[in-house]
Amino acid sequence: MEYLIHLAILFAIYVPLAVSLNLVVGYTGLLSVTHAAFYGVGAYATTLLVVNFGWGFIPALLVAMILSGLLATLFGLILSRFRDDYYALVSFGFNIIVYSILLNWESLTRGPLGIPGIPRPEIFGLTFDSNLSFLILALALALTVYLVSAGIVKSSLGRVLKGIREDEKVLAIFGYNTEVFKLVIFGLTAMMAGLAGGLFATYITFIDPSTFGLNESIFILAMIILGGMANLRGSVIGALFLILLPEILRFVGFPSDIAAQMRQVVYGALLVLLMLYRPQGLLGEYKL
Amino acid sequence: MTILRTQNIHKNFGGVKAVDGVSIAFEPGKITGLIGPNGSGKSTLINLLTGMTAFDNGLIYIGEHTRLDHIHPYDLPDFGITRTFQDIRLFEQMPVLDNILIVITSRNVLGALFEKHKKYHLDIAEKVLRQVGLWEKRDCLAHDLSYGQRKLLEIARVLALNEDGGEVLHTILFDEPFAGLFPEMIKIVSETLCLLRSQGKTVVLVEHNMDIIRELSDHVIVLDSGQVIAEGTPAHALSQASVIEAYLGK
Numbered sequence: 206m207e208y209l210i211h212l213a214i215l216f217a218i219y220v221p222l223a224v225s226l227n228l229v230v231g232y233t234g235l236l237s238v239t240h241a242a243f244y245g246v247g248a249y250a251t252t253l254l255v256v257n258f259g260w261g262f263i264p265a266l267l268v269a270m271i272l273s274g275l276l277a278t279l280f281g282l283i284l285s286r287f288r289d290d291y292y293a294l295v296s297f298g299f300n301i302i303v304y305s306i307l308l309n310w311e312s313l314t315r316g317p318l319g320i321p322g323i324p325r326p327e328i329f330g331l332t333f334d335s336n337l338s339f340l341i342l343a344l345a346l347a348l349t350v351y352l353v354s355a356g357i358v359k360s361s362l363g364r365v366l367k368g369i370r371e372d373e374k375v376l377a378i379f380g381y382n383t384e385v386f387k388l389v390i391f392g393l394t395a396m397m398a399g400l401a402g403g404l405f406a407t408y409i410t411f412i413d414p415s416t417f418g419l420n421e422s423i424f425i426l427a428m429i430i431l432g433g434m435a436n437l438r439g440s441v442i443g444a445l446f447l448i449l450l451p452e453i454l455r456f457v458g459f460p461s462d463i464a465a466q467m468r469q470v471v472y473g474a475l476l477v478l479l480m481l482y483r484p485q486g487l488l489g490e491y492k493l
Numbered sequence: 494m495t496i497l498r499t500q501n502i503h504k505n506f507g508g509v510k511a512v513d514g515v516s517i518a519f520e521p522g523k524i525t526g527l528i529g530p531n532g533s534g535k536s537t538l539i540n541l542l543t544g545m546t547a548f549d550n551g552l553i554y555i556g557e558h559t560r561l562d563h564i565h566p567y568d569l570p571d572f573g574i575t576r577t578f579q580d581i582r583l584f585e586q587m588p589v590l591d592n593i594l595i596v597i598t599s600r601n602v603l604g605a606l607f608e609k610h611k612k613y614h615l616d617i618a619e620k621v622l623r624q625v626g627l628w629e630k631r632d633c634l635a636h637d638l639s640y641g642q643r644k645l646l647e648i649a650r651v652l653a654l655n656e657d658g659g660e661v662l663h664t665i666l667f668d669e670p671f672a673g674l675f676p677e678m679i680k681i682v683s684e685t686l687c688l689l690r691s692q693g694k695t696v697v698l699v700e701h702n703m704d705i706i707r708e709l710s711d712h713v714i715v716l717d718s719g720q721v722i723a724e725g726t727p728a729h730a731l732s733q734a735s736v737i738e739a740y741l742g743k
Contacts, residue, residue, distance in 0.1 A: 361598040362605035364587070368595050371584035378543055379596040379654070380570035389602050491586050 210336045215448050217343035218404050221350035223428040223440035225397035228354055230426065231434035231491060232363060233390055234370025236289070238422045239280065239296040242303035243273040243395035245417025247402025249307060249314060252323050252412055262326035266403040273399030274392040276303075281391040285384050300419050307414035319413025326407045333407075343404050350397050354437055357390075366390060367435065370491070431479060433489025442487055450475065495554060496521040496695050497542070497574065497664050502551030504534075504541055504719075511537040512548070513719035519664065524686060524696040526710030526727065528703075530739055534719040535699045536579055539666050543569055543576050556663075570600075575654050576666040577647045579699070583635040589646060590631040593618040596650050597657040614657075621652040625681055641678045644670060648685055655689065664695040671705055683709060703731065715739070 226240045250269035254260040260268075280299050287295050307314050314320070326333045326342060333339045357363050365386055368376040373383050406412045424447065432443025451468055459467040485491065498518035504511050512534045519525050527535050540546040542553065544564035553561045555572050569575060584592050597614050599605045608614075622628040625645040630638065635646060648670060655662050670682050686709055689696050700706050706713060706727055713730040715723040717739040723730045730736060 357606065360606050361594070361608040362602065364591050364595050364598070365605050367587055367591070368584050371587060372582050374545060374566065375578070375582045375584075376595070377566035378545070378569055378576065379650075380567055380600045382565075382567045382600075386602060 207336060210340050212448060212452060214336065214340050214343050214408055216445055217340065217347040218401050218408065219428065219444040219448060220347040220441055221397045221401040222425050223432065223444040224351055224354045224437055225394035226425050227429040227434065227437060227440040228357065228366070228390055228394050231429055231436070232358065232366040232370065233387065235387065236293040237296045238293055238419070238426060239300040240398050240425050241417045241419070241421035242300045243277055243398035244402040244421065245303060245307055246273045246276055247399025248406040248412050248417065251403035252320050252406045253313070256320060256323060262407065263328055266400065269403050270396040270399040274396040277395030278388055278392045281388045285387060297419065300422050304414055304418045307417060314414070317413060319411055321411045323406050323410045323412070325410065339408055343408070346400060346404060350400065351437065358437060427476065431476065431486055433486030435491040436488040439486055439488035496556060498554045500552040500554065502541060502553065503549045504537055504546065505549055510719045512541060515721055517714055517721060519695050519697055520712050521695050522690065522693045523711040524690050524698055524709050526706040526713040527697055527699045527716065528706060528713060529716035533716040535716055536668055538716070539576060539668050539699060542666060543574065570654065570658060570661070573661045573663040574666070575651055575662060577651060577668055577670055579668040581643045581647060583643060583646055585636040586634055588632050589622065589627055589635055589638070590618055592635050592646055593621060593649060593653045596654050617653055617656045621649045621656060624652060625649045641674050644674060645678060645681065648682060652685065662694070664697065665689060666697045668699045669701065671700060671702060
């Protein structure tokens with residue numbers, strides 16, 4: 206049971222990550238591979254404020270989200286000079302920069318040693334000590350992010366984001382300052398990723414830089430491609446699928462000496478097959 | 494009175510002088526045909542006028558008081574100008590209806606997030622889509638329309654902007670709206686141009702078909718190699734020796 210709750214919490218942490226990245230990649234068409242950087246900044250900022258400064262969970266999380274958003278705005282200003290493949294490459298670079306800073310600014314982050322002993326969230330005297338209570342908190346926050354995103358997607362703003370994806374120059378002709386829209390959505394989604402980071406840090410109670418590298422960005426990207434671009438429910442399903450799949454493969458019964466490797470192989474092969482036969486993902490409405 | 498004019502406007506691509514010192518004024522409330530052989534700079538000129546391409550030097554005047562040495566595309570609706578594209582540029586993976594709504598809904602982030610006037614927007618979209626016969630197709634992706642329907646959707650987009658900001662919009666630039674259309678669709682497009690003229694709008698029409706130019710335009714400007722080589726009424730401009738030479742060679 207604890208094991209299932211653990212998986213459910215992971216799912217609740219990845220839902221905001223996947224949903225927010227889908228707003229950027231699937232709706233707005235910006236192939237960002239730097240989402241884990243904002244996830245990491247959220248995790249580290251929350252942790253440092255709670256552990257070093259004794260802040261409460263809520264104010265620490267809010268400040269961490271704002272920091273992630275500001276960093277994204279800065280990155281977004283630079284990224285606005287790039288398109289398509291170059292955009293992806295530059296965003297790649299940002300993830301590596303943030304990862305390197307987390308790894309090497311040892312006086313602040315303790316580098317590769319990571320930061321242990323992060324307290325579980327405490328809100329109005331209520332401590333989310335047990336995994337079940339944490340799950341409820343995480344699900345509530347994930348649901349909030351989902352509903353905010355769904356609101357954006359259903360509004361005219363969602364239509365504008367898709368317009369940027371389809372033809373940014375033509376959209377500009379019709380009176381939209383698309384740079385502003387891109388910055389806003391990039392900053393906003395980075396805040397959502399920061400929120401997930403704060404949740405992750407206070408759930409695992411230990412963080413180190415390795416969680417927030419390129420691999421993680423690609424993992425989140427895989428969730429939304431698999432679930433389907435420009436479909437929020439798809440992102441939720443993608444997150445569920447990619448969290449459960451490695452777990453299910455544990456029970457397949459590979460010989461124990463090669464089990465770990467075989468799981469990776471099957472996992473990779475399944476992704477390739479899906480892209481071959483359903484390139485728009487499970488529920489996708491948009492092809493890259 | 495001028496509504497839109499250029500003064501000695503230039504654009505080079507590498508060593509090619511695509512637009513080479515063009516000074517023209519479009520007559521308000523008239524249809525001006527912009528013609529010339531392929532590569533004469535018609536589309537480039539339209540792109541310069543709409544901020545799609547930055548011009549090297551020269552000035553653009555809009556109305557009596559606005560004088561610009563560069564144009565941000567996103568200012569165009571406020572300047573009262575819009576356009577269509579020769580190579581049909583729609584929001585492909587979006588429904589037909591959304592292709593219209595997007596040009597009339599709020600232009601700022603918060604306004605778009607908390608959109609009001611949904612009924613008003615839908616009414617405009619229905620009206621213009623019915624006008625071009627695409628209302629039944631409103632839920633199709635733009636991508637799935639036929640060539641002619643796609644051209645009409647671009648026209649409808651302009652009409653929607655005209656309905657929404659009717660008093661602001663004064664100039665519409667059509668880049669080859671008739672190319673490749675069936676006769677019944679040509680009729681819809683030419684009716685649209687005449688409708689806009691009857692509303693007092695300034696219409697610029699880039700077109701290769703001389704019959705259409707003769708029939709519709711009040712005034713013709715002929716470009717060749719990025720320069721204006723003739724100007725005047727269709728009958729006058731098209732009979733100039735330089736024009737015939739530019740089209741047919743010596």
